[in-house]
Amino acid sequence: MFESEFFLTYVAPPLWMLAQSVLMLVLLLVTVAYILYADRKIFAAVQMRRGPNVVGPWGLLQSFADLLKFVIKEPIIPASANKGVFLLAPLVAGVLALSAWAVVPIADGWAVADPNLGLLFVFAISSLEVYGIIMGGWASNSKYPFLAALRSAAQMVSYEVSIGFVIITVLLCVGSLNLTDVVNAQRDGLGTMMGAPNSLLDWHWLALFPMFIVFFISAIAETNRPPFDLPEAESELVAGHMVEYSSTPFLLFFLGEFVAICLMCALTTILFLGGWLPPVDIAPFNWIHGAVWFVLKGLFVFFCMAMVRSIVPRYRYDQLMRLGWKVFLPLSLFMVFLTAFVLQFMGWA
Amino acid sequence: MSVVALFFYLFATITVASAFMVIASRNPVHSVLFLILAFFNASGLFMLMGAEFLALILIVVYVGAVAVLFLFVVMMLDVDFAELREGFLQYLPIGGIIGAVLAIELILVLGSYTIDADTARVAVQPIPDMAETSNIKALGDLLYTRYIFFFQMAGMILLVAMVGAIVLTLNHRPNVKRQNIADQVARDPDDAVTLRGVKSGEGI
Numbered sequence: 001m002f003e004s005e006f007f008l009t010y011v012a013p014p015l016w017m018l019a020q021s022v023l024m025l026v027l028l029l030v031t032v033a034y035i036l037y038a039d040r041k042i043f044a045a046v047q048m049r050r051g052p053n054v055v056g057p058w059g060l061l062q063s064f065a066d067l068l069k070f071v072i073k074e075p076i077i078p079a080s081a082n083k084g085v086f087l088l089a090p091l092v093a094g095v096l097a098l099s100a101w102a103v104v105p106i107a108d109g110w111a112v113a114d115p116n117l118g119l120l121f122v123f124a125i126s127s128l129e130v131y132g133i134i135m136g137g138w139a140s141n142s143k144y145p146f147l148a149a150l151r152s153a154a155q156m157v158s159y160e161v162s163i164g165f166v167i168i169t170v171l172l173c174v175g176s177l178n179l180t181d182v183v184n185a186q187r188d189g190l191g192t193m194m195g196a197p198n199s200l201l202d203w204h205w206l207a208l209f210p211m212f213i214v215f216f217i218s219a220i221a222e223t224n225r226p227p228f229d230l231p232e233a234e235s236e237l238v239a240g241h242m243v244e245y246s247s248t249p250f251l252l253f254f255l256g257e258f259v260a261i262c263l264m265c266a267l268t269t270i271l272f273l274g275g276w277l278p279p280v281d282i283a284p285f286n287w288i289h290g291a292v293w294f295v296l297k298g299l300f301v302f303f304c305m306a307m308v309r310s311i312v313p314r315y316r317y318d319q320l321m322r323l324g325w326k327v328f329l330p331l332s333l334f335m336v337f338l339t340a341f342v343l344q345f346m347g348w349a
Numbered sequence: 350m351s352v353v354a355l356f357f358y359l360f361a362t363i364t365v366a367s368a369f370m371v372i373a374s375r376n377p378v379h380s381v382l383f384l385i386l387a388f389f390n391a392s393g394l395f396m397l398m399g400a401e402f403l404a405l406i407l408i409v410v411y412v413g414a415v416a417v418l419f420l421f422v423v424m425m426l427d428v429d430f431a432e433l434r435e436g437f438l439q440y441l442p443i444g445g446i447i448g449a450v451l452a453i454e455l456i457l458v459l460g461s462y463t464i465d466a467d468t469a470r471v472a473v474q475p476i477p478d479m480a481e482t483s484n485i486k487a488l489g490d491l492l493y494t495r496y497i498f499f500f501q502m503a504g505m506i507l508l509v510a511m512v513g514a515i516v517l518t519l520n521h522r523p524n525v526k527r528q529n530i531a532d533q534v535a536r537d538p539d540d541a542v543t544l545r546g547v548k549s550g551e552g553i
Binding site: 010082085115116117120121123124127128130131134135138146149150153154156157160164176177318319322 | 352376378379382385401402405406408409412413414417418420421424425483484485528530
C-alpha cells in the first residue's frame with residue numbers, strides 16, 4: 001500500500017504537512033503561554049510588583065490556569081448581537097494569526113512551507129488581522145466595541161503603509177521575497193565589506209537603520225500593543241472590541257493578539273536581525289543551532305516590546321495618526337528612494 | 350480529475366456563490382463580508398494560475414485596505430433595508446442592460462482567443478519562461494519599461510484624485526487649539542519656569 005503512486009502523491013504529502021503544522025502549532029502555543037507569562041512578569045518588575053507567582057513554581061503555570069478558566073466559563077452572546085458575525089470574528093482573529101506562521105522559517109529549511117513570496121504572504125495575512133476586530137466590534141452591537149472597531153480600522157490601515165515600505169526596502173536589498181533568501185542575504189553585508197568576519201554587523205538593522213526603528217514601532221502599532229493600544233484602551237473603552245466577549249471566544253481574540261505579536265517579533269528577527277544566523281560566525285557561537293539563535297533574537301525583540309509597553313504612556317489618537325502619516329510615511333518613502341539610489345549607484349543591485 | 354481542477358471548481362463555486370450573496374443578503378455589512386470572501390476565492394484562482402504576486406496583492410490591496418474602508422463606511426451608515434429594496438423592479442431593466450453589456454464585453458474579450466488564435470500574438474507582450482524568471486520580476490520588467498507611461502499616468506490620476514479629496518474636505522477652522530510638536534520639543538526650562546525668591550508670610 002505504501003509504495004503505490006496514489007499514496008505517494010496524494011496521501012503522504014498532506015499527512016506530512018499536517019504533522020509539521022501540528023508540531024508548529026503546539027510549539028507556538030507553548031511559546032505564547034510563556035510569552036504571556038513573561039509579559040506580565042516584565043510589566044510587574046518595572047512597577048516593582050511580583051506578577052503572577054501562585055500557580056506552579058514561580059507562577060510558571062499561570063497561563064495554563066488562565067486557559068482552563070476561559071474554556072470552562074460560560075460563553076455569553078448579547079441578545080442584540082449579530083450572532084453569526086459575533087462568533088465568526090474571534091475565529092477569524094485566531095485562525096489568521098496562526099496561518100501566517102506556515103511560512104516562517106525557524107532555521108535553514110525549517111518551515112512548513114517556503115513559498116517564493118513568503119514575505120508578501122505574511123504581509124497580506126497581517127493586513128487581514130484587522131477583520132477580527134472590526135467584525136467583533138460591529139457584531140457586538142454596543143458602543144465601546146464599535147468605537148474600538150473604528151479606531152483599529154484606521155490605525156491598522158495607516159501603519160500597514162509604512163510596514164509595506166519597510167518591506168520594499170528589504171526587498172530592494174535582497175532581491176527576493178522568499179524569507180529564507182532574506183536571511184541568507186544577511187550573511188554578507190556592511191561588516192564583511194569592512195573586513196570583519198560574518199557577524200551581526202552584516203544584518204540589515206545596521207544597513208537600514210532608520211527602517212529597523214520604523215518597523216519596530218509600526219509592528220507595535222499593527223498588533224495594537226501599548227502605547228498604541230487605542231482599540232482596547234481600558235481607561236476609555238473598557239476593553240474595546242472584546243467588551244462583550246467571554247469564555248472561549250475571548251480566549252481566541254487574546255490568543256490571536258499574542259500570536260500576532262510573536263509573528264511580528266519573528267518577522268523583525270528575519271528582516272533585520274539575521275534570522276537564524278549566529279551573531280559572530282566563529283567557534284563557540286556557530287556550534288549552537290540556528291533555531292536557538294532565532295528564538296533568542298525573537299525573545300529579545302519581545303523583551304524590547306514589553307519594556308516599551310511598561311515605560312511609554314499611551315498615545316492620543318491624533319498623535320498616533322500624526323506619527324503614522326506625517327513622520328513614518330515620508331521617512332520610509334524617502335528611505336525607499338535612498339536605498340534604491342545607493343544600490344544602483346554603487347552597483348550592488 | 351486532477352487536484353488543480355478540484356481546487357478550481359471549489360474556488361470558482363464559492364466565488365460565484367458569494368458574489369451572488371453580495372447582492373442577495375439583507376444586511377449591507379454581510380454583503381461586504383461576502384464581497385471579501387469573493388475576493389479571497391478570486392485570489393485563490395489567481396494562485397492556481399501561477400500568478401502568486403497578483404493573488405497576494407489582491408489580498409493586500411483589496412481585502413486589507415479597500416474592503417476595510419468599505420466596511421468602515423457601511424457600518425457607519427444607518428441604512429433602511431426595506432426602503433432600499435423598494436425600487437428594485439423599477440431599476441431592474443437598467444441594471445439588466447448594464448449587466449448584459451458587461452457580460453457581452455467579457456465574453457468578447459475572453460472569447461477572442463478562441464475566435465481568432467492570432468489575437469494572443471498581437472495583444473500579448475511575450476514574457477520570458479516562468480522557469481527563468483519569477484512572477485514579480487516579469488511584471489516589474491513589463492510595467493517599468495514597456496508600459497511605463499501608462500503606469501505613470503495611472504499614478505498621476507490617483508495623485509490628482511487624492512489631492513482633490515483633500516482639497517474638498519480641508520477645512521481650516523480658526524480658534525482651534527492644535528498641538529505643535531516642534532514647539533513642545535523645543536521648550537526648555539529657561540522659558541517655561543521662573544524661580545522667585547518668596548519671603549515667608551508675604552506671597553508674590
